[in-house]
């Protein structure tokens with residue numbers, strides 16, 4: 483195994499472990515979990531009513547050219563996912579069920 487392949491394997495192991503742990507802890511308290519596609523979740527401004535495409539300003543930080551919002555790309559993704567799937571506690575679409583159970 484090459485150094486790059488080993489690095490990828492180690493970094494994916496960490497995310498798989500987090501995914502498993504969240505599913506396991508949710509299962510223990512009988513919460514339903516879902517797996518959603520995170521594609522493009524950090525590219526749209528999370529301010530309600532804006533929805534402009536964000537520009538990368540370096541250091542994993544994004545800025546909205548329309549409203550001036552500045553935020554970390556991971557935080558932006560979480561805000562957009564919460565807008566999409568946690569409205570009134572019900573998802574808008576039908577995301578795939580988690581395989582981590």
Ligand SMILES: [Zn+2]
Pocket residue numbers: 527528529532533534546547548549550551
């Ligand atoms: Zn904006």
